[in-house]
Amino acid sequence: MVNDKFIEMRWHGRGGQGAVTAAELVALAAIAEDKFAQAFPSFGPERRGAPVLAFNRISAGEPVRIRAAVTAPDIVVILDPGLLRIVDVTSGLKENGTIVVNSAKSLVDIKSELGTKWRVAVVNASSIAREMLGVNIVNTTMLGALVKATDVVKLESLAEPIRERFGGRAENNFKACQKAYDETSIIEQATTIAEPKKLPQIEKLPSWRELLVGCVVAEPGSAKRYRTGDWRSQRPVWDHQKCVKCGVCYLFCPEGCINRTEEGYFEADYFYCKGCGICARECRPGAITMVEETQ
Template sequence: MEKRDKIIEIRWHGRGGQGAVTSAELLALAAIEEGKFAQAFPSFGPERRGAPVLVFNRVSDKTPIRARVSVINPDIVVILDPGLIYITDVTAGLKEGGVIVINTTKAVVDIKSEFNGSWKLAVVNATSIARDTIGVPIVNTTMLGALVKATDIIELESLAEPLKERFGARAKGNSDACHRAYKETEIAELSGVVKKPTKTFETETFPSWQELLPGSVIPEAGNAKQYRTGDWKSESPIWDHQKCIKCGICYLFCPEGCIGQNKDGYFEANPYYCKGCGICARECWTEAIKMVEEE
């Protein structure tokens, strides 16, 4: 393949705990192993398990990478969690002719209406593949296979060493996931005009320096509740009232304090704040709580 001058920019959209950072790191390591130049870095922050996170890659055949700044106009976006397309503008800044790689249970025909632009769309049911091959719904390595299929960014074989290095005994499952995704990824060309991005990832508005109170005091008590962390979750707790003895252990252990008692005395989680951590289900001694995947 002819060596390109171009720097390919990738933006990964995932949730804390899904391994987006690992994916991007493995991709960069594999590309460098091939003699390319590459970088991988996360949007550094206080994100916790379940919170939307961004990770960035730059890869080029012969140009050293200097830009130490987030990717604003990606050539490729990779979406690890299908729910993210409803809460963040995943295609913001995606170039014409760019590629979207998404983990979804839906077929191409059912999801393509969500994207409006002259892009290539690659879909894969990564969660299902990851469950089969690795045993857990952590889709990062699976999505690497889909990414390689949809683009010619690296050779699939180049991931073997980095996977071995990173996962040791678990490398095989991750490698299988990668290869199965490479085979099963469906690709379609989309049409439509790419809209100018109407929003960026920063959907909150912040005060000017003149609006800050001395010492940046926040005089409104308890306003953290305006931050609805419930959309971080990929699983929700469901109570089985046949088994529930109303003991309140779930209420005591919930780190978010989002579990309360309803008028019948049963406990339930407030969906606006429950992050789906599963601690309640783990602590429930009558096994009345099941974690159910969000759709």
């Protein structure tokens, strides 16, 4: 259990999933407990669906003066299970640190993927958020898992920040948070378990801060190489019975990844479809449904 005087946390989410809001809510809850706290995002050229980071520092003693990104966290929280495949979520995580993951997989499976050095807590936050909130936005749900796994703040300290932030939607958000608290499973670091599976090699790209001012960040054909399909947690599925072949989905897709078939229907190239759901939102006849990616 993490309960030190100074705690650093890193949130991994996707643009639009509310990682930054979750970090802010934790900081407000900590401040309500008379602690010192920071919450801040790492902003780059992210768009909806792209991997994003947010950070917290919480101190029960001294004011927090450091302003740099957290590179050696005590806790990492992962809002989207798809990030385990494409982001080095354990980078810099301290030995005996805690990983809190949203996943439908079993705790043992997740632990064997991540290794034995860390405590691991798992909850199916997507399922809870869909049930309690009607959408797969898991930030408030994952707060319950975080509190269960770490005691970094008290559950009741989150109630007021959630109420202020969400107004009329606060009650359901807090209920989702409580349900996740109840349903989170934890494996302590000492558990003996098989050697971790080898995770796929993660391509290291420079962050935007490391790029030289005015340098060219893309080369011809580079957009084609980047698998924005890896960002996806939901995929669009077309119903040809309802489709009137208007082509609006094709026009609105921000990735330009919708193609016209020989029969005049439309379909996504899942290599590049990032699952933003814009095509489904813009399709007036309701011919496109977003479905969860199987994990």
